[in-house]
Amino acid sequence: MKVFVTGGCGQIGSHIIELLLERGDQVVAIDNLATGRREHLSDHPNLEVIIDTIADKALIDRVIGDFKPDAIVHTAASYKDPEDWYNDTLTNCVGGSNLINAAKAHGVGRFIYFQTALCYGVKPLQQPIRLDHPKLPANSSYAISKTVTEDYLEISGVDYVSFRLANVIGPRNVSGPLPIFFDRLTQGKKCFVTKARRDFVFVKDLARCVIRAIDGVGHGAYHFSSGGDVAIQELYDAVVTAMGLPEYPQPDVRELGPDDAPSILLDPSRTYADFGKLEFTPLSEIASSAVAYFREFGTYGGYTHLKHTESK
Numbered sequence: 001m002k003v004f005v006t007g008g009c010g011q012i013g014s015h016i017i018e019l020l021l022e023r024g025d026q027v028v029a030i031d032n033l034a035t036g037r038r039e040h041l042s043d044h045p046n047l048e049v050i051i052d053t054i055a056d057k058a059l060i061d062r063v064i065g066d067f068k069p070d071a072i073v074h075t076a077a078s079y080k081d082p083e084d085w086y087n088d089t090l091t092n093c094v095g096g097s098n099l100i101n102a103a104k105a106h107g108v109g110r111f112i113y114f115q116t117a118l119c120y121g122v123k124p125l126q127q128p129i130r131l132d133h134p135k136l137p138a139n140s141s142y143a144i145s146k147t148v149t150e151d152y153l154e155i156s157g158v159d160y161v162s163f164r165l166a167n168v169i170g171p172r173n174v175s176g177p178l179p180i181f182f183d184r185l186t187q188g189k190k191c192f193v194t195k196a197r198r199d200f201v202f203v204k205d206l207a208r209c210v211i212r213a214i215d216g217v218g219h220g221a222y223h224f225s226s227g228g229d230v231a232i233q234e235l236y237d238a239v240v241t242a243m244g245l246p247e248y249p250q251p252d253v254r255e256l257g258p259d260d261a262p263s264i265l266l267d268p269s270r271t272y273a274d275f276g277k278l279e280f281t282p283l284s285e286i287a288s289s290a291v292a293y294f295r296e297f298g299t300y301g302g303y304t305h306l307k308h309t310e311s312k
């Protein structure tokens with residue numbers, strides 16, 4: 001099978017590519033290294049890596065036209081500066097429309113997208129959040145611009161799966177609390193946690209599910225979630241344990257901020273119905289594999305998609 005992966009040097013893209021290469025697929029990846037790292041992808045005879053941007057319409061059209069992939073896996077996203085609306089729209093809107101148009105023009109059979117749970121707003125109206133929850137992305141440049149491409153997919157006629165995700169963590173994770181906890185604990189600095197609970201999933205569990213979507217399972221939007229939420233403090237504790245610190249560094253426990261939802265939990269029932277049983281790795285193993293990665297490669301990031309700093 002031939003698969004074109006955008007954001008191939010990122011957390012999710014690189015893990016998907018590893019699974020595709022393991023089973024003998026041919027992969028062309030593109031990444032502009034905005035938040036990804038070239039060393040996330042080892043050289044492989046079946047892998048071509050293009051260091052460039054999906055915002056270049058002529059380039060995307062040429063690459064897809066030449067490679068003729070069976071599937072496009074679109075993980076590239078811009079988010080690292082909440083004030084940088086220009087690059088968010090270039091990557092997340094223009095880039096997305098370039099890819100969808102190229103998929104239509106060149107008859108690509110599958111399109112896999114990754115939407116943010118921020119599309120439901122920072123304070124979702126339901127708990128757990130169902131797929132029919134209204135889209136309320138007017139909370140950040142990231143959520144607004146990411147929602148555009150999912151909306152275009154809905155009207156495109158392309159056969160797509162959109163995985164709506166809350167917090168994907170593991171090795172190569174550059175955003176959210178995990179790299180921040182590791183960084184601060186390494187430097188002996190105090191961390192703070194809020195009383196929030198979040199829907200954390202392991203990047204490798206998601207990657208396995210994405211392979212099935214590439215192969216034809218599913219149509220439309222899905223939540224990738226274990227169905228259970230985790231307290232931020234549980235994640236903190238898992239990182240402390242994984243780091244093997246001699247004494248427990250007590251975090252500051254803070255009340256929720258005005259924009260912090262007490263819990264973000266996605267309802268995975270449609271995913272279970274269409275994809276069958278999914279496997280979810282325990283938090284302790286996720287934290288250990290992330291800590292091993294950070295020790296080798298550093299944290300590089302600690303980005304947040306929202307203007308205010310979420311629970312860290």
Ligand SMILES: NC(=O)c1ccc[n+]([C@@H]2O[C@H](COP(=O)([O-])OP(=O)(O)OC[C@H]3O[C@@H](n4cnc5c(N)ncnc54)[C@H](O)[C@@H]3O)[C@@H](O)[C@H]2O)c1
Nearest residue numbers: 007010011012031032033034035036053054076077114168
């Ligand atoms: N990680 C999460 O918790 C989470 C949650 C919800 C949605 N998502 C979505 O999942 C996808 C992957 O996220 P991730 O965690 O792997 O993030 P990541 O930052 O590790 O990967 C994104 C990759 O896209 C690349 N990129 C950015 N702009 C580009 C451009 N113009 N052209 C080519 N490449 C570009 C980056 O350099 C990076 O390698 C994103 O679309 C993100 O919006 C992730």
